[in-house]
Amino acid sequence: MATFSLNVNGKKHQVDADPATPILWVLRDHLNLVGTKYGCGIAACGACTVHLDGVAVRSCQLPVSGVGDKTITTIEGLSEQGDHPVQKAWLEHDVPQCGYCQAGQIMSASALLESNPNPSDADIDAAMDGNICRCGTYTRIKAAIKTAASN
Amino acid sequence: MPILKTKYGRRSFLKASALSGGGMMLGFSWLASCQPGGNHALSNIPKEWFDINAFLKIADNGLVTIISPNPEGGQNIKTGMPMIVAEELDVDWNDVTVEQAPLNTELYTRQFIGGSQAIRQGWNSLRMAGASARHMLREAAAQSWSVPVDEITTEAGVLKHPSSGKSAGYGEMAGAAANIPVPEEVKLKDINDFMIIGTSRKNVDGKKIVTGQPLFGIDTYVEGMLTAMIVHPPAFGMKLKSVDDTAVRSMPGIRDVFTLKVLQDDFERQHFDTCTFLEVVAIVGNSTWEVMKAKQAIEVQWEPFESYTEERTFYGGGKRTLTIPSGLENSSDHGTMMTREAAQSSTVVRKNGNPEMAFRNAARVIEKTYTAPFLAHNCMEPMNFFAHVTSEGAVVKGPLQKAELTEHTLSARLGLPLEKIDIQMTRLGGGYGRRSYAHWVTEAALISQKMNAPVKLVYSREDDMTGGIYRPAYQATYRAALDADNNLVGFHINAGGLSDSPLYANRFPAGAVDNYLAESWTLNSNITIGSFRAPRSNFIACAEQSFLDEVAEATGKDPIDFRLELLERAAINPVGENNDYDAARYAGVLELVREKSNWDQPSSGIHRGVSAYFCHNSYAAQVLDLTIEDGKPIIHNVCCAVDCGIVVNPDAASNLAEGAIVDGIGNALFGELTFKDGVPEKNNFHQYRMIRMSEAPRNIDIHFVDNGIDPTGLGEPTFPPAFGALANALYRASGERVYVQPFYGRGQQLDVRN
Ligand code: FES
Numbered sequence: 001m002a003t004f005s006l007n008v009n010g011k012k013h014q015v016d017a018d019p020a021t022p023i024l025w026v027l028r029d030h031l032n033l034v035g036t037k038y039g040c041g042i043a044a045c046g047a048c049t050v051h052l053d054g055v056a057v058r059s060c061q062l063p064v065s066g067v068g069d070k071t072i073t074t075i076e077g078l079s080e081q082g083d084h085p086v087q088k089a090w091l092e093h094d095v096p097q098c099g100y101c102q103a104g105q106i107m108s109a110s111a112l113l114e115s116n117p118n119p120s121d122a123d124i125d126a127a128m129d130g131n132i133c134r135c136g137t138y139t140r141i142k143a144a145i146k147t148a149a150s151n
Numbered sequence: 152m153p154i155l156k157t158k159y160g161r162r163s164f165l166k167a168s169a170l171s172g173g174g175m176m177l178g179f180s181w182l183a184s185c186q187p188g189g190n191h192a193l194s195n196i197p198k199e200w201f202d203i204n205a206f207l208k209i210a211d212n213g214l215v216t217i218i219s220p221n222p223e224g225g226q227n228i229k230t231g232m233p234m235i236v237a238e239e240l241d242v243d244w245n246d247v248t249v250e251q252a253p254l255n256t257e258l259y260t261r262q263f264i265g266g267s268q269a270i271r272q273g274w275n276s277l278r279m280a281g282a283s284a285r286h287m288l289r290e291a292a293a294q295s296w297s298v299p300v301d302e303i304t305t306e307a308g309v310l311k312h313p314s315s316g317k318s319a320g321y322g323e324m325a326g327a328a329a330n331i332p333v334p335e336e337v338k339l340k341d342i343n344d345f346m347i348i349g350t351s352r353k354n355v356d357g358k359k360i361v362t363g364q365p366l367f368g369i370d371t372y373v374e375g376m377l378t379a380m381i382v383h384p385p386a387f388g389m390k391l392k393s394v395d396d397t398a399v400r401s402m403p404g405i406r407d408v409f410t411l412k413v414l415q416d417d418f419e420r421q422h423f424d425t426c427t428f429l430e431v432v433a434i435v436g437n438s439t440w441e442v443m444k445a446k447q448a449i450e451v452q453w454e455p456f457e458s459y460t461e462e463r464t465f466y467g468g469g470k471r472t473l474t475i476p477s478g479l480e481n482s483s484d485h486g487t488m489m490t491r492e493a494a495q496s497s498t499v500v501r502k503n504g505n506p507e508m509a510f511r512n513a514a515r516v517i518e519k520t521y522t523a524p525f526l527a528h529n530c531m532e533p534m535n536f537f538a539h540v541t542s543e544g545a546v547v548k549g550p551l552q553k554a555e556l557t558e559h560t561l562s563a564r565l566g567l568p569l570e571k572i573d574i575q576m577t578r579l580g581g582g583y584g585r586r587s588y589a590h591w592v593t594e595a596a597l598i599s600q601k602m603n604a605p606v607k608l609v610y611s612r613e614d615d616m617t618g619g620i621y622r623p624a625y626q627a628t629y630r631a632a633l634d635a636d637n638n639l640v641g642f643h644i645n646a647g648g649l650s651d652s653p654l655y656a657n658r659f660p661a662g663a664v665d666n667y668l669a670e671s672w673t674l675n676s677n678i679t680i681g682s683f684r685a686p687r688s689n690f691i692a693c694a695e696q697s698f699l700d701e702v703a704e705a706t707g708k709d710p711i712d713f714r715l716e717l718l719e720r721a722a723i724n725p726v727g728e729n730n731d732y733d734a735a736r737y738a739g740v741l742e743l744v745r746e747k748s749n750w751d752q753p754s755s756g757i758h759r760g761v762s763a764y765f766c767h768n769s770y771a772a773q774v775l776d777l778t779i780e781d782g783k784p785i786i787h788n789v790c791c792a793v794d795c796g797i798v799v800n801p802d803a804a805s806n807l808a809e810g811a812i813v814d815g816i817g818n819a820l821f822g823e824l825t826f827k828d829g830v831p832e833k834n835n836f837h838q839y840r841m842i843r844m845s846e847a848p849r850n851i852d853i854h855f856v857d858n859g860i861d862p863t864g865l866g867e868p869t870f871p872p873a874f875g876a877l878a879n880a881l882y883r884a885s886g887e888r889v890y891v892q893p894f895y896g897r898g899q900q901l902d903v904r905n
């Protein structure tokens with residue numbers, strides 16, 4: 001056990017945890033930020049995607065000891081009112097089915113648009129291929145990313 | 152205007168008196184988060200709510216809460232069902248908030264996810280719930296204004312008496328309406344007057360989903376809750392021998408380690424009580440990561456089990472004894488075993504005419520065999536459940552498809568009467584059949600009982616994927632007899648699989664061919680199986696539609712024309728009895744997809760496959776367009792025609808249909824779980840290939856047949872035909888028919904013909 005100080009969604013948190021604990025479980029079990037989802041635990045599904053200093057990372061692979069003073073943004077902190085352009089586009093296209101993968105999809109998509117405001121289809125595929133949607137909402141996700149890009 | 156008897160009497164409508172002493176006060180944030188569309192509610196917080204019936208309550212200010220009885224797992228039922236109630240109640244959808252009902256068998260029937268039946272079977276009761284409430288509001292207004300009830304009209308939540316000019320919002324009459332007797336009959340709207348049904352409404356939970364609110368079972372955290380995981384045998388055919396937990400007990404955060412008998416040996420099993428591993432090891436601790444680490448460290452010895460039998464009462468009645476054979480099975484042996492079983496123990500399920508003679512006299516016989524492997528459901532939210540069991544009773548909460556049946560299992564296993572079991576339904580992070588089998592709910596409850604604490608049981612992805620209850624491995628052999636004029640004069644299907652047969656003997660082309668023979672067999676396996684989106688159809692549709700495509704080609708006919716000719720025969724002069732499809736509706740979707748896909752004017756360089764199928768009371772036909780680039784299929788478009796009767800929420804319905812098509816293509820291309828010495832050869836997504844964005848169709852068009860027929864299923868019907876449309880398009884591209892699923896599972900290169 002060790003104590004870590006984390007900056008999550010603009011707030012400072014102190015966490016006592018095993019240094020190897022993935023941020024995914026720190027968020028869910030310690031900080032009650034459950035929007036970030038567990039899907040595979042091995043960086044193969046994207047459900048746990050968060051932003052680390054604005055870059056999309058798989059939180060199941062990021063140990064709490066590896067964060068340092070980098071800032072973490074989760075789905076809960078992506079926008080104050082749930083009105084980030086990607087969230088708005090998701091609602092406009094009514095993307096979710098079960099919804100379980102969608103936090104991860106939105107975090108991957110918003111990081112993509114941050115670094116590449118006008119992605120091509122191939123860019124979108126490349127950025128989003130790590131995020132599985134078992135319900136098969138891919139065509140809507142892609143359309144929503146394009147809508148968000150155009151706004 | 153249809154008039155329906157409200158067979159739901161007082162008991163099921165829980166006809167309430169006005170809530171005495173003031174209704175429920177609701178907080179600002181609750182309203183904000185539940186409001187589906189408009190902003191009306193925010194400026195207008197009600198003081199009192201009146202229960203009108205089990206499906207709805209109306210506030211003094213006119214807001215309406217509609218209770219969605221069925222669990223939500225991505226079908227968007229939580230929006231669709233309330234839309235039906237709101238339609239007949241005649242309210243502004245912006246004034247509606249939606250609440251998820253808990254399991255309550257007194258108030259609701261069939262709180263299931265399964266068989267694509269929610270809207271079909273809920274249609275009349277949801278309409279009646281809205282219509283009878285509207286009637287009671289009109290009665291209340293009539294009494295208050297001393298005018299005949301027939302003169303009272305409604306419009307978007309307002310009661311009006313046109314000749315006197317009187318009007319009142321629903322909220323003003325809700326208290327009085329709650330005391331009006333439930334009418335014995337109600338008038339339902341004419342479908343042409345629908346204002347909400349048939350218009351697209353956004354997912355009522357959309358905002359919560361995109362902001363990461365806790366909606367799912369796995370998001371349950373309560374004060375003092377412990378986390379539990381299980382360790383199950385690594386192989387089918389194995390059982391627990393012994394546990395060495397010494398290293399684990401002292402690990403940080405670990406509270407207890409024990410073995411657990413999920414069901415007792417003499418437990419009377421129902422349909423959905425499939426339990427792969429009867430005894431598992433439970434590890435309980437303070438947090439998920441600590442338990443996961445202990446799970447890796449624990450030493451468990453396993454041993455092969457002897458074959459055994461179990462009595463099972465199946466859904467819909469029949470009792471059967473199942474044999475669970477011993478042994479560590481290999482997928483590499485299954486093919487030979489299935490072929491031997493098909494030859495030795497097929498039973499005739501349907502026969503028309505004289506198929507033997509038809510084949511003997513045929514000018515040409517085409518025979519093909521199709522196979523498909525076990526599939527894991529791989530719901531994105533792994534199996535999990537919260538349980539708090541005390542001597543007072545059990546409260547369990549989580550994602551579940553058949554809560555009503557699970558309640559019985561829990562009651563029997565925990566020794567608690569049904570009324571002491573409270574099942575709360577959360578959103579499901581996917582179900583697809585997997586969450587009908589609720590052994591993990593029992594596990595969670597037993598762990599809580601033992602720990603005397605609230606517990607959330609979570610399966611790791613590996614536990615989930617290797618835990619059994621798969622779509623069975625299947626095999627089907629089709630034979631077609633053609634006469635000298637290329638007429639299809641005989642048809643023979645022989646189908647079976649591991650622990651289940653995929654045969655639907657009365658399904659097309661039964662009824663369309665004079666000489667028809669359908670045979671079925673099953674081969675026992677200890678690899679457990681269960682419902683998987685469109686059970687059986689999810690295999691047999693592909694085999695049948697691939698075979699018909701091949702036969703059409705052999706006769707020199709266009710594949711759509713060929714199917715339409717058979718359907719015409721089945722419509723005009725059907726062969727035999729009990730054909731389970733309506734040939735005209737079946738032909739209708741083929742005609743529609745032909746038109747919408749421009750089938751008769753194909754673009755050059757694109758390879759197209761067609762497929763059509765009937766299941767879950769609905770019809771779907773698809774045309775899939777692909778090219779092969781660098782040995783990989785690129786799917787440009789899927790055009791899909793669906794006849795599921797009246798569509799309640801068109802955009803949401805399209806979403807569901809699109810998803811099922813993507814799911815079908817994904818499973819057809821990649822889906823496969825194989826076994827070596829009983830061990831699943833894949834345990835997570837690095838090995839189990841799921842379709843991803845770059846492999847999904849670039850465009851999907853859904854077209855609904857507009858026929859005003861009462862709604863039928865939609866969650867499943869567009870799934871099975873996707874496999875066949877893909878198979879037929881792959882053939883057009885490569886010149887090679889595909890018979891073995893998955894078509895692209897091992898990453899093999901696909902050839903291009905031109
Ligand atoms: S849970 Fe991290 S990528 Fe799947």
Ligand code: FES
Pocket residue numbers: 096097098099100101102132133134135136137225531580581
């Ligand atoms: S919406 Fe269900 S997994 Fe993506």
